Each structure stands twice: as structure tokens, then as C-alpha cells.
Amino acid sequence: MKKANIAGFSILLLLITAIGLDRFFLNSHYANQLRASHWLRSEQWSIGIVRGTTPFKLTVPEKPILRARDVTDTAARFVADPFAVKENGLWYLFFEVSSVSTHQGEIGLATSTDTTNWVYRQIVLNEPFHLSYPDVFKWNGSYYMIPESHEAKSIRLYKADPFPIHWTHIADLVHGDYKDNSIVEYNGRWWLFTCRGQNEIMDVFYADQPTGPWHAHAKNPVINGDRTRARCGGRIRIVNGHLIRFAQDCLKLYGHQLLGFDITTLTPDEYSESPLAENPLLTPDGTGWNAYRMHQLDLYQIGTNRWIGFADGNEH
Numbered sequence: 599m600k601k602a603n604i605a606g607f608s609i610l611l612l613l614i615t616a617i618g619l620d621r622f623f624l625n626s627h628y629a630n631q632l633r634a635s636h637w638l639r640s641e642q643w644s645i646g647i648v649r650g651t652t653p654f655k656l657t658v659p660e661k662p663i664l665r666a667r668d669v670t671d672t673a674a675r676f677v678a679d680p681f682a683v684k685e686n687g688l689w690y691l692f693f694e695v696s697s698v699s700t701h702q703g704e705i706g707l708a709t710s711t712d713t714t715n716w717v718y719r720q721i722v723l724n725e726p727f728h729l730s731y732p733d734v735f736k737w738n739g740s741y742y743m744i745p746e747s748h749e750a751k752s753i754r755l756y757k758a759d760p761f762p763i764h765w766t767h768i769a770d771l772v773h774g775d776y777k778d779n780s781i782v783e784y785n786g787r788w789w790l791f792t793c794r795g796q797n798e799i800m801d802v803f804y805a806d807q808p809t810g811p812w813h814a815h816a817k818n819p820v821i822n823g824d825r826t827r828a829r830c831g832g833r834i835r836i837v838n839g840h841l842i843r844f845a846q847d848c849l850k851l852y853g854h855q856l857l858g859f860d861i862t863t864l865t866p867d868e869y870s871e872s873p874l875a876e877n878p879l880l881t882p883d884g885t886g887w888n889a890y891r892m893h894q895l896d897l898y899q900i901g902t903n904r905w906i907g908f909a910d911g912n913e914h
Contacts, residue, residue: 643678643912644887645693647713648895651903653837654858654876656895662887662911664693664708668718673698677706679731680908681833681896683741689713690762691908692743694730695721702728705745707762713906723756723765731778731894733833737808744790748777753792755808771812772803781808782834784841784864793829794819797848800828804866813866820869825849827873831856832895843871846893847878853893853912856880880909889913 644662666674675696682691688709695706705723710716723729727749734743741758743765753772756765776792783789790803790812800821803812821828827845831853834843841861846853858874880892888911896908 642914643676643696643910645677645680645691645908645910646887648880648907648909650905653842653897653899653905654874654879656879656905656907656909658880658883658888658892658909658911660886663710663714663716664691664718665887666696668708668716669695669706670718671720672700672704678910679746679894680910681732681734682898682908683734683736684898685761687711690734691716692722692732692734692762693910694732697724700724702749703730703746705729705732705743705765713900720763722763725750733779733781735781735808737783742808744771744779744781746777746779748775751775753779753790769809771805771808771810776801778830778846780830780832780834780843782841784836787866789834789864791830791834791843795828796825797829797846797852798823798825800830802864802869815869816867817869827857827859831893833897834861835897837897842874842897844879844895844897851891853891855882856892856895856909882911887911887913 645664646659646662648656648658650656664677666676675698677693677695679694680691682689691708693706694703697704704721707719707722708716729745731746732743741761743756747754752770753776754767755769755771757768759766776794779792781790788805788808793800799819801818802815802820805812825848829846829848831846832844843859843861845857847855847857855878857877858879859871861871863870882888882890882892891912894910898906900906
């Protein structure tokens with residue numbers, strides 16, 4: 599009986615010691631480094647720059663420009679959903695950082711002068727809920743951001759004050775469980791494209807200005823039951839006079855490849871689009887940083903017959 603009591607006490611002492619050490623490590627700077635180690639985090643998504651002489655035939659590089667290991671102020675599982683803007687000769691890249699510590703997405707920032715060499719700066723926006731897909735745009739001389747915030751059950755608008763480090767929530771634009779929201783100004787109105795359901799439903803909203811009020815399109819949902827194109831995959835662009843929407847093909851699996859669509863009719867009452875002949879625009883190649891999935895593109899023309907796109911890829 600005494601031996602049993604001694605054995606039980608020893609086990610209890612070991613458990614208490616283990617719990618104490620665990621709490622110490624999990625609340626220390628060392629823990630952050632430990633979480634960030636390669637064997638504790640999987641770099642599922644990385645960010646790269648695709649390039650080409652035409653907008654819809656882009657070459658994927660062998661290596662990405664940004665990985666989870668480049669994030670220095672939190673332990674990151676992956677980086678994804680890139681949106682870029684250029685201001686005073688400097689490129690600012692905003693993207694999702696999947697944080698090990700908070701178990702949710704936060705918005706990070708990296709900068710570059712040449713689109714080749716990038717420096718990670720910091721987390722610029724986090725909330726008590728998941729954030730991703732930081733669609734950053736300029737309006738009336740100021741920068742705004744619409745990140746995905748579906749856990750807050752609303753599409754939220756933030757304003758930079760000052761740009762690019764500090765972002766203030768200024769409005770809830772639309773209420774509901776919406777994902778990957780893309781905004782564009784076209785024909786005197788602002789248009790908001792967003793996905794709900796299981797990647798098969800797309801709604802469109804319109805307003806006279808980004809702060810609203812926003813109105814639902816008469817034909818919502820403008821896409822219903824189509825996982826190949828209902829979820830947006832990057833900034834909507836006017837290319838050679840055509841309004842182009844990028845979409846994630848989620849039929850095989852979420853974010854498998856990226857498609858492009860030419861929006862041929864966009865009014866408060868009507869909507870239509872046609873697939874681009876070049877589809878798929880981005881597709882996984884089976885090896886490297888984009889082996890398994892590619893699901894986003896922020897496209898820019900940087901010169902005559904010179905196009906770049908900020909893309910993400912999933913390696914496994």
C-alpha cells in the first residue's frame with residue numbers, strides 16, 4: 599500500500615511539473631520560436647509573383663517571394679491571399695497570415711522597391727475573429743481595406759490612418775456570412791462581389807460610394823450552384839477595356855485552380871459573364887511551392903507587354 603501511494607504521488611508530481619513547464623514554455627518568447635520551427639508548422643500556402651508579356655499567360659516562378667518562415671512577429675502556419683498597391687515608388691503587399699498563436703488569420707505587410715526583393719514588416723490588422731483576403735484600394739486620396747471577416751457575420755470596411763500600418767474599422771457594409779469579397783468601381787458605381795454557402799453561391803451588391811449604403815443586385819444570387827466560379831480569387835480588373843473577374847475553381851477541392859471571366863453585363867438588374875479562352879489562368883503543377891493549389895491573382899501591368907501578378911500556391 600505504501601509503495602502504491604509513493605508511486606501515485608510520484609506520478610502526480612511529474613504531472614504538476616509537466617504542466618508548469620508547459621505553461622512556462624507556452625507563455626515565453628521561446629515558445630513563439632518553437633511554434634515557428636519547421637516541424638511544428640506546415641507552410642501550406644506561400645506567395646509568389648507570376649510574370650508574362652500578356653495578362654492571361656503568366657509564368658509561375660520556381661520559388662515564392664514570401665513564406666510563413668518570413669513572418670517575424672508571430673508564428674505563422676502559412677501566408678496567402680495577396681493584394682498589392684504601389685505608392686511613391688514602393689510596393690506594399692498585404693496578405694493573410696495564419697497565426698499559430700491565435701488560430702486565426704491576421705493581415706500582414708511586406709514591401710519592395712523592385713517586386714523581386716521583399717521585406718516583411720509586421721502584422722497590421724488583427725481582430726478577435728478570422729481575417730483574410732485583404733482587398734486594399736484607394737478612394738478620394740485615402741486607402742481602404744475590405745478583408746474577409748465572415749466570422750463577424752458582416753463585410754467590414756477599414757480605413758488606413760496612417761497608411762500602411764494602422765487600419766480603423768469605419769463601417770459594416772453588408773451583414774451575412776460572406777467570404778472573399780472583391781470591390782471595383784465601374785460605370786459610375788461601386789460593385790461588391792462576394793461568396794456564400796459552400797463556395798457555390800455569389801451575390802453582387804452596388805453603391806454610389808464604398809461607405810454605402812449598399813444595395814443587393816436584383817438577380818441575387820447571380821451565381822447559384824456552381825463551385826467552379828462562385829468564389830472570387832483576387833482583385834477585379836479592367837483589362838483591354840474588359841472587366842475581368844478572377845474566380846477560384848473549387849469543384850475538385852477548395853481553391854484548386856484560378857479561372858478568369860469577362861463580365862459582359864453589369865447593371866443593378868442584369869449580370870452576365872463569359873469564361874476566358876485562356877482558362878485556367880493559374881493551375882498547380884504537381885511540384886514545388888504551388889504543387890497542389892493556386893487560388894488568387896492580383897494583376898498589374900507594369901510596362902508595355904509587361905504584366906505581373908501576385909499569386910499564392912499550396913504545396914501539399
